[in-house]
Structure formats: structure tokens, C-alpha cells
Amino acid sequence: MRRFIPVAEPVLGEAEVRAVAECVRSGWISPLSSSVREFEERFAAYCGVSEAVAVSSGTAGLHLVLVALGLGYGDEVIIPDMTFVATANAVAYTGARVVTADVDPRTWNITPETVARVLTRRTKAVIPVHLFGNPADVEGIKRLVGRKVVVIEDAAESHGAVFRGRKTGALGTAGVFSFYANKLITTGEGGMITCRSRGLGRRLRFLLDQAMDPNRRYYHPEIGFNYRLTGMQAALGIAQMRRIKSLLSAKHRIAKWYQEFLKDKRGLEFQQQQSGAESSWWMVSILLPKGVDRRRIEQKLKRCGIETRPFFHPISSLPMFSKNPERPVARQLFTRGLTLPSGAKLSRKDVQWICHALRKELV
Ligand SMILES: Cc1ncc(COP(=O)(O)O)c(C=O)c1O
Incomplete structure (x- = not known):
């Protein structure tokens, strides 16, 4: 009998067990642990930025960046229509309006052209998402919107992805990563904000810790948050950082295998990288040939012990964001899209077997 193949699974070994156990033994389990600083420093160096601020989740990170940059009521923030709901929710928490842009049918990301269609005088920020690890054209979007609009990367899915020689997270005013258990590296829950401005780094650290005045303990001049990462999570994160290169290589290998075993399947499409972009291939996803019932394929594969994932419901189709009109490409992706098992x-x-099972259903 074949084993169950999940869509994603963390890679955790003795090194992680030891790191967390040592943290617990030391008693430094809180966010004051030196492991939090060490994790931040290692992650900043990995991304090629000067600042990395650990937070309790990617969602918290997105919210915190928006607050730190002064976004709020009356502002509009452009996000892709095809993204996880967290991108939209973080904007909504600030009171700003969520405006969705359609995505490109090949890269599945927003582009300067799709952003231009929804840009207004009230646009204060754009959040390109590097969907499934595929870098969006942050440079092009920055050129389009100019200096008055901030561009924040939602890099929750794109650890290690590169655009024209620079890692995602180092392309915008700030970048936000997630360390949820299905991500390339994980701390169970957790996140990291990257940026190059010391001032922004300081402001983020202030806000995430209940906005306590660094020179007056328990004096809080503003409303802050508790968005801190714990010492235990950071210890796990450091151990995971030691694996990041090999995990990334595994993802690249897996994507190549899928492309090899499915390349002659007519009508089936892979996510494409634009020139200069190197995806991390966090999740290998495909568009099924037009007219194929995605739910039927999901069910059939499930019966073979193969877990898959549908794409996100377009943001414009969710009740709280439905002031946005339907975006046709995002809608198409949702209808045809399927994420295949992508665990490192x-x-x-395994990949050959998954492709064999899929091909059988597509004849
Ligand atoms: C595109 C995107 N943005 C934001 C998030 C939120 O991250 P978290 O789950 O750590 O809050 C995720 C999480 O999966 C995501 O995929």
C-alpha cells in the first residue's frame, strides 16, 4: 500500500528537537530570548537586508507594516485578486480599502499593467504577492506608482526566491514572510518583516511590543500590539535556517520532475516565471485543461492517497471584499487551478506516481 502523500509537510529532525529542548532548559522561552535576535540576524543576512523583525505570524507582520507606514481610513491598498485572504484582512484591519488587481495569466501575479488599471489618487500602497514562490515584478510596479505609494512585498510564500539577483523581501519598502508549518522553513506559526530602513525597523519593534517607550518602562504613547515571536519558535527557526539551502534545492528538483512527467499533457499549464525571476517553487501548481472538473480530479487523487489543494477563492468573490468587481483571470485560475503535493x-x-495518477484522470 502506498503512503498518504500530503500537499506539504515540515522537515524537522534531531537538530530542531535539540534546539527547542535547549531553549526550554535555559528558561529563555519568551520573546526576550537571545534566539529571537539571532534568528532575525540570520534571516536578514539571508535576504540581503539590514533589518529583520520577527513577528507572531505573516498576517501580524502585514498588519504591523501597514500601521507603521501610516495606512488607514480613506486610503486604498492594491492587492492581487488571487491571494490568500490574509493579505486582504491585514489591509482591512487598518480601515483602508482593499482594491484588487487582476493577475497575469502566465505568472499568476499582479503586473504594472494590471495595477495601472485600478490605481487612483487615493492609492497609498500596493502589496504584490509572490504567489506560490514566484517573484512578482516589484521593480516595474515601483516604477509605475512612483515614490508616494509604498510597495510592500507579501513574501509569505517566497523564501529564497530571486528577482534579477535580489531575494524577495529585499525588493520593496518592506517584505513580509510567514513561517506557518507548510512554509519552506517553519516555526509552527510565525513571521518576519524585512526592510532596509533602520527607522522603519525601530518603529516596527516599538509597535509589536505594545508600543512601550524604550526609555520609560510601561509608558505607552500609542496603541501597540503583542505580535512577538517566542524564544522557542526562534530556536526552531534558527535550526530551520541551517536547512534552507537544501530545502530550496529539493523544491526546485520536485518542480523539474513535475514538468518532466507532465510536459506532454495537452492543455495543462504550469506557472511561468517572467524573465529574471527564479521561483522558490514553494508549491507546484497547475491549471487543468479547460473543461476538466477540478473537484472530480481532487476527489480521484484523494482516493489514491494524494492530497491536493484548490487555489484561493478570488478576494473579490468573498463577501467582505465584494465591492471589487470580478477579475476574470483570477476567476479562471480559481476554476482550473490545482496545487500538487510539494513537500520537500x-x-x-513519488512525483512519478502522482503524475501517473493525474494523467489517468485526464485522458
Ligand atoms: C500569500 C500569503 N500572505 C499571507 C499569509 C499569512 O501568513 P500567516 O499564516 O503566517 O499569518 C499567507 C499564509 O499562508 C500567505 O500565503
Whole structure:
């Protein structure tokens, strides 16, 4: 009998067990632990930025950046229509209006052209999402919107992805990563904000810790948040950082295998990288041939022990964001899109078996 193949699974070993155990033994489990600083420094160096601020989740990170940059009521923030709901929710928490832009049918990301269609005088920020690890054209979007509009990368899914020689998270005013258990590296829950401005880094650290005045303990001049990462999570994160290169190589290998085993399947499409972009291939996703019932394929694969994932419901189709008109490309992606098992432990044989099972259903 074949084993159950999940869509994603964390890679955790003795090194992680030791790191967390040592943290617990030391008693430094709170956010004051030196492991939090160490994790931040290692992550900043990895991304090629001067500042990395650890937070309790990617969602918290997105919210905190928007607050730190002064976004609020009356402002509009452009996000892709095809993204996880967290991108939109973080904007909504601030009181700003969520405006969705359609995505490109090949890269599945927003582009300067799709952003231009919804840009107004009230636009104060754009949040490109590097969907499934595929870098969006942050440079092009920055050029389009000019200096008055901030561009924040939602890099929750794109650890290690590169655009024209620079890592995602180092392309915009700030970048936000997630360390949820299905991400390339994980701390269970957790996140990291990256940026190059010391001032912004300081402001983020102030806000995430209940906005306590650094020179007057328990004096809080503003409303702050508790968005801190714990010492235990950071210890786990440091251990995961030691694996990041090999995890990334595994993802690249898996994507290549899928492309090899499915390349001649007519009508089936892979996510494409634009020139200069190197995806991290966090999740290998496909568009099924037009007219194929995605739910039927999901069910059939499930019966073979293969877990898959549908794409996100377009943001404009969710009740709280439905003032946005339907975006046709996002809608198409949702109808045809399927994420295949992409865990770093998959072998070539596993991928071959998944593709065999999929091809059988597509004849
Ligand atoms: C595109 C995107 N943005 C934001 C988030 C939110 O991250 P978290 O789950 O750590 O809050 C996720 C999480 O999966 C995501 O995929």
C-alpha cells in the first residue's frame, strides 16, 4: 500500500528537537530570548537586508507594516485578486480599502499593467504577492506608482526566491514572510518583516511590543500590539535556517520532475516565471485543461492517497471584499487551478506516481 502523500509537510529532525529542548532548559522561552535576535540576524543576512523583525505570524507582520507606514481610513491598498485572504484582512484591519488587481495569466501575479488599471489618487500602497514562490515584478510596479505609494512585498510564500539577483523581501519598502508549518522553513506559526530602513525597523519593534517607550518602562504613547515571536519558535527557526539551502534545492528538483512527467499533457499549464525571476517553487501548481472538473480530479487523487489543494477563492468573490468587481483571470485560475503535493521529502518516484495518477484522470 502506498503512503498518504500530503500537499506539504515540515522537515524537522534531531537538530530542531535539540534546539527547542535547549531553549526550554535555559528558561529563555519568551520573546526576550537571545534566539529571537539571532534568528532575525540570520534571516536578514539571508535576504540581503539590514533589518529583520520577527513577528507572531505573516498576517501580524502585514498588519504591523501597514500601521507603521501610516495606512488607514480613506486610503486604498492594491492587492492581487488571487491571494490568500490574509493579505486582504491585514489591509482591512487598518480601515483602508482593499482594491484588487487582476493577475497575469502566465505568472499568476499582479503586473504594472494590471495595477495601472485600478490605481487612483487615493492609492497609498500596493502589496504584490509572490504567489506560490514566484517573484512578482516589484521593480516595474515601483516604477509605475512612483515614490508616494509604498510597495510592500507579501513574501509569505517566497523564501529564497530571486528577482534579477535580489531575494524577495529585499525588493520593496518592506517584505513580509510567514513561517506557518507548510512554509519552506517553519516555526509552527510565525513571521518576519524585512526592510532596509533602520527607522522603519525601530518603529516596527516599538509597535509589536505594545508600543512601550524604550526609555520609560510601561509608558505607552500609542496603541501597540503583542505580535512577538517566542524564544522557542526562534530556536526552531534558527535550526530551520541551517536547512534552507537544501530545502530550496529539493523544491526546485520536485518542480523539474513535475514538468518532466507532465510536459506532454495537452492543455495543462504550469506557472511561468517572467524573465529574471527564479521561483522558490514553494508549491507546484497547475491549471487543468479547460473543461476538466477540478473537484472530480481532487476527489480521484484523494482516493489514491494524494492530497491536493484548490487555489484561493478570488478576494473579490468573498463577501467582505465584494465591492471589487470580478477579475476574470483570477476567476479562471480559481476554476482550473490545482496545487500538487510539494513537500520537500518527496522522491522522484513519488512525483512519478502522482503524475501517473493525474494523467489517468485526464485522458
Ligand atoms: C500569500 C500569503 N500572505 C499571507 C499569509 C499569512 O501568513 P500567516 O499564516 O503566517 O499569518 C499567507 C499564509 O499562508 C500567505 O500565503
